Amino acid sequence: MNTDRKALWAVRQCALPTVIRSCPDCPGMRHRASGNIRVNASGKLLDVWLLLSCASCDRTSKVPVHERVHVSALDPARLVAYEINSQASVRELVTSASLAAKNRYRLDWTGTWELETRMPLYALDDPNPLSVQVRFELPAPVRVERLLQLGLGLSRAEVRRLVADGRIRLPLAPDAKAHQDFELTIHGPGSVDAAKHAKSPGAPVAERTDLARIGLPPAPGRELPRRATAR
Ligand SMILES: [Zn+2]
Known part of the structure; x- marks a missing residue:
């Protein structure tokens, strides 16, 4: 047998999921990942954001990924990936259910x-x-x-x-x-x-x-x- x-x-x-949250500039709710991640350093402390674009008005908004985190707390390879806007990192962040929950937005997975x-x-x-x-x-x-x-x-x-x-x-x-x-x-x-x-x-x-x-x-x-x- x-x-x-x-x-x-x-x-x-x-495709990547659409982020559903309100836009401060227009009545639009749908946002897509812009493809960029922003890293700001202040001394040894880092802020990392995922950047979104409003699908209606193109306004850029930021989703905090790390806030005031010590540079030693981030894996160096991950930090480099953030700094070069690695598409794998963008994908990982925009598909993250925990990041969505933490920042109180919904993901639309249609299509x-x-x-x-x-x-x-x-x-x-x-x-x-x-x-x-x-x-x-x-x-x-x-x-x-x-x-x-x-x-x-x-x-x-x-x-x-x-x-x-x-x-x-x-x-x-x-x-x-x-x-x-x-x-x-x-x-x-x-x-x-x-x-x-x-x-x-x-x-x-x-x-x-x-x-x-x-x-x-x-x-x-x-x-x-x-x-x-x-x-
Ligand atoms: Zn908008």
């Missing part, structure tokens, strides 16, 4: 990610379990059942039924939001029935068609990487 069936789903970054799968869909009907690694390229909070809908091409009701039937096993609730890597398993139509009812191998075909009959895309595209955008 093949127990090594694995697939990888990647939540890929398409920031897409799901890439390289799973041959015909594999879903295989009786052997398939383990799916879900990897997050950015910490976008994504509802688990939404990922399953996109990854499997199913409706929410179909996903919920498969979870309720034990065909899809998850480390967190289907309506929970995941933002970091996790693993799920998909069990073939026969395996759950067999475990539940100890059925004979001659079980009726109608009982093992759940995933086979539901909206699979036409054959030519199904082994190509598929992309589904977050909306």
Whole structure:
């Protein structure tokens, strides 16, 4: 029996999240990272800010990252990254839930990610379990059942039924939001029935068609990487 069936789903970054907070100059609420970080030194004390631009009026505003912190308290490599406006640092700061909470703004993750799968869909009907690694390229909070809908091409009701039937096993609730890597398993139509009812191998075909009959895309595209955008 093949127990090594694995697939990888990647939540890929398409854009950085939008910072939602009021602008002092206009009624606009949406801000994007300007791409810059400002570091101010006063003796041995440093202030570090992430710079944002208002999407409506372009006004620059500052989000404090470190305030009056002693230079020795910051990792030198990190300080250099801040000073050269490293895009990795900008990305890390603007996607940080803790920085958002500390500065009392909300992040809008709409349109920031897409799901890439390289799973041959015909594999879903295989009786052997398939383990799916879900990897997050950015910490976008994504509802688990939404990922399953996109990854499997199913409706929410179909996903919920498969979870309720034990065909899809998850480390967190289907309506929970995941933002970091996790693993799920998909069990073939026969395996759950067999475990539940100890059925004979001659079980009726109608009982093992759940995933086979539901909206699979036409054959030519199904082994190509598929992309589904977050909306
Ligand atoms: Zn503005």
